[in-house]
Amino acid sequence: MSVGRRINDPFSAFLFRVEIRGIVEGFFRECSGLESTIQVVEDPQLGRGTMSKLPGRIVYANITLRQGLTQSMNLYQWHLSALQGNIQRVNGSVIQVGPDGVAQLARWNFANGWPSKYTGPSFNSGNNDLSIESFEIAHEGLERVK
Numbered sequence: 001m002s003v004g005r006r007i008n009d010p011f012s013a014f015l016f017r018v019e020i021r022g023i024v025e026g027f028f029r030e031c032s033g034l035e036s037t038i039q040v041v042e043d044p045q046l047g048r049g050t051m052s053k054l055p056g057r058i059v060y061a062n063i064t065l066r067q068g069l070t071q072s073m074n075l076y077q078w079h080l081s082a083l084q085g086n087i088q089r090v091n092g093s094v095i096q097v098g099p100d101g102v103a104q105l106a107r108w109n110f111a112n113g114w115p116s117k118y119t120g121p122s123f124n125s126g127n128n129d130l131s132i133e134s135f136e137i138a139h140e141g142l143e144r145v146k
Helices: 074-083
Strands: 017-020 025-026 031-034 036-043 051-059 065-070 090-097 106-121 132-138 142-145
Touching: 025 074, 074 132, 090 132
Parallel strands: none
Antiparallel strands: 017 025, 017 090, 031 065, 036 051, 065 132, 090 106, 106 132, 106 142
């Protein structure tokens, strides 16, 4: 029996990176919102006593990225531009990487994303946690391609 990786072995959740416009924007502490939903529309079938369930609108959750505060201002400048009325929609990816930090194990591409929310760090002199900032990206499509 082989001790190597099998095709159905799960990946480690802490190894991922984010690309925006094809450029690596960083390795983040946390990413959530890789989610798509088809809303369910109930149709009473003209009062025949049964309720049909039909597919409705497709909804994509916002992608939330959390990272340790650094000197990089790239994502914040993108958000600031949006606050000033200049919404720059871009394509990007969330990439699950292997233990080497390079090999792509899985990839989710999002379309027409823009930074809808920024949250700066919370400060507390009673602990020594990292300063964390978060960015929320609204988008119009999500696809797992690998």
